[in-house]
Structures are given as C-alpha cells and as structure tokens.
Amino acid sequence: MMDEEFEILKKVIIEKIGFFPERYKERPLMRRIAVRMRHIKINSYLEYARLLERNIKEQDLLHKTLTINVSKFFRNYVTFRRIKEAVLPQLLREKEKRGGIIKIWCGGCATGEECYTIAMLLDEFLREKKSSVVFSVIGTDIDEDSLNTAQIGCYENKAFDETPEYFLKKYFKKDEKFCVLKKVKEKVKFVKLDIEEENMYLKELDLILFRNVLIYMKRTFQEKILLKIYNRLNERGFLVLGKVETLVGETKLLFTIVDSKERIFRKCRILKR
Ligand SMILES: C[S@@+](CC[C@H](N)C(=O)[O-])C[C@H]1O[C@@H](n2cnc3c(N)ncnc32)[C@H](O)[C@@H]1O
Numbered sequence: 001m002m003d004e005e006f007e008i009l010k011k012v013i014i015e016k017i018g019f020f021p022e023r024y025k026e027r028p029l030m031r032r033i034a035v036r037m038r039h040i041k042i043n044s045y046l047e048y049a050r051l052l053e054r055n056i057k058e059q060d061l062l063h064k065t066l067t068i069n070v071s072k073f074f075r076n077y078v079t080f081r082r083i084k085e086a087v088l089p090q091l092l093r094e095k096e097k098r099g100g101i102i103k104i105w106c107g108g109c110a111t112g113e114e115c116y117t118i119a120m121l122l123d124e125f126l127r128e129k130k131s132s133v134v135f136s137v138i139g140t141d142i143d144e145d146s147l148n149t150a151q152i153g154c155y156e157n158k159a160f161d162e163t164p165e166y167f168l169k170k171y172f173k174k175d176e177k178f179c180v181l182k183k184v185k186e187k188v189k190f191v192k193l194d195i196e197e198e199n200m201y202l203k204e205l206d207l208i209l210f211r212n213v214l215i216y217m218k219r220t221f222q223e224k225i226l227l228k229i230y231n232r233l234n235e236r237g238f239l240v241l242g243k244v245e246t247l248v249g250e251t252k253l254l255f256t257i258v259d260s261k262e263r264i265f266r267k268c269r270i271l272k273r
Pocket residue numbers: 067068069070071072075107108109110111114140141142143146193194195196210211212213242
C-alpha cells in the first residue's frame with residue numbers, strides 16, 4: 001500500500017514540478033520528501049500527493065528540497081589548482097594551434113559559483129600567458145531560483161571560504177555582498193536546462209565540469225548521462241567530476257585519467273579495452 005502511495009506521489013512530482021524521481025537514488029530522495037512531509041505534519045504519501053497537486057507553494061518548496069543547490073567559489077580548491085596545472089595549458093596549446101574559442105560547460109551549476117570560478121581562473125591564466133585566446137562558459141541547471149541568483153552574481157561571505165584573497169580582491173566589487181565584476185559576468189551564460197536535454201551550445205566542448213550532481217543519481221542514469229557528456233566533448237576534451245564521484249560501467253573505457261584524486265578525466269580518441 002505504502003509502495004503504491006509512493007508511486008502516486010512520484011507521478012504528481014513529475015507532473016507538477018517537472019522533476020523525475022526515477023533518476024535519483026531512492027533512499028536520499030525519500031529522506032528529502034520526508035523533510036517536507038514532517039514540516040507540514042503529514043505522514044501519508046497519498047495525503048501529501050493530494051496536497052501537492054493543488055498547492056503551488058508546496059510544489060516550489062519540495063522542488064527546492066529535492067534539488068540540492070549548495071555550492072561555493074573554488075569548491076575543493078585543489079581541484080581548481082590541478083585544472084590550472086593539468087588542463088588549461090593543454091586547452092591553450094590546442095586553441096593556439098587550431099584556432100577557435102575555449103568552450104566550457106558547468107552542468108548542474110546551481111547558483112553559479114563554479115561557472116564564475118572557472119571563468120576567473122581562465123581569465124587569470126590567459127593573462128599570465130599573454131594569450132589572446134577567447135573563452136566562454138555556459139552554466140545549466142533545472143532550478144530556476146538558483147539560476148536567478150547566478151545571473152545576479154552577488155554572494156554572501158560564506159561562499160568564499162575556499163577562495164584565495166587575490167581572486168576576491170581582483171574579481172569582485174564589495175557592496176552589501178561581493179558581486180562578480182562585469183568583465184567576468186560577460187563570459188558566462190546561464191540556461192535553464194535538464195541535463196538530458198539537448199542545446200545548441202552544448203557541443204564541441206573543451207571542458208565540462210559536472211560536479212556534485214551525479215552523486216544523487218542512480219547508477220543506470222549516471223551511465224546514460226556520462227555517455228551524453230562524452231558525446232558533447234571535443235576530441236580530447238576534459239571532464240571534471242566531484243570529489244566522491246567517478247566514471248561508471250562502459251564509460252570507464254571512454255576516458256583516460258588525468259588526476260584520479262581530483263577526478264579529472266580526458267576523452268579517449270579510441271575506446272580503451
Ligand atoms: C549540489 S549542486 C552542485 C553545484 C556545483 N556543480 C558545485 O559542485 O558546487 C547540484 C545541482 O544539480 C542540479 N540538478 C539536479 N538534477 C539535475 C538535472 N537533471 N538537470 C540539471 N541540473 C540538475 C540541482 O538543481 C543542483 O543545483
């Protein structure tokens with residue numbers, strides 16, 4: 001009975017908030033739904049489904065609870081240091097040889113900190129190398145509120161506990177909050193998009209940051225998405241996953257490891273066997 005009720009609730013979640021529960025790990029998903037149910041003192045899935053059907057405010061609140069939007073600048077600082085050492089020089093060499101712009105995608109970018117971090121890092125790197133190569137960053141997410149915050153580009157102190165002082169001084173204007181400078185904002189574009197959906201910008205990418213999104217997904221869906229990522233990358237493009245995420249199934253054969261600890265991978269020219 002409980003299973004049946006949960007199935008009904010899942011259908012309402014798909015229909016009313018456009019979130020697909022089947023893709024995500026069930027226990028954490030149930031825990032997050034339980035948070036909302038406890039909050040409004042409902043203990044039957046069926047009753048909650050009925051309320052969700054007609055209550056737009058609850059739809060918003062559940063959506064927020066299901067999409068975990070925490071992020072910060074230079075999250076896992078060492079990962080960005082390794083991107084600078086092991087990825088950016090390769091990308092620059094490639095573009096200087098063949099022309100074209102460096103295209104970066106942050107999938108599941110939440111409130112935008114990751115997109116701005118990579119944009120600042122690249123801006124700094126290109127300046128150090130006195131290069132005129134151009135770059136662009138696109139950040140996508142399913143959560144509209146997060147993307148609105150990203151678009152505004154102003155953040156509280158807590159977003160910076162891993163950020164070197166140098167970047168804070170150089171790339172932000174301090175008002176009530178720290179706001180990203182226009183020259184960095186101009187490089188970054190945000191689009192509301194499900195990870196599965198196609199978009200004209202998401203092809204021939206040189207670097208994909210797909211961090212702390214996969215972890216919430218079921219293994220079969222992880223594999224499907226990693227395959228999509230592979231197809232969206234340029235020949236020899238790079239992929240960075242979150243610190244506790246990794247390649248699964250067949251996708252292990254599609255990438256070489258650049259840095260196993262920092263979860264940096266590079267697309268293989270041919271399938272490894
Ligand atoms: C924990 S945040 C990660 C933010 C950032 N990548 C980082 O590591 O700091 C996970 C984000 O993934 C987004 N997300 C979850 N499922 C998604 C999907 N199917 N398509 C696009 N974004 C998704 C959520 O809305 C959330 O903003």
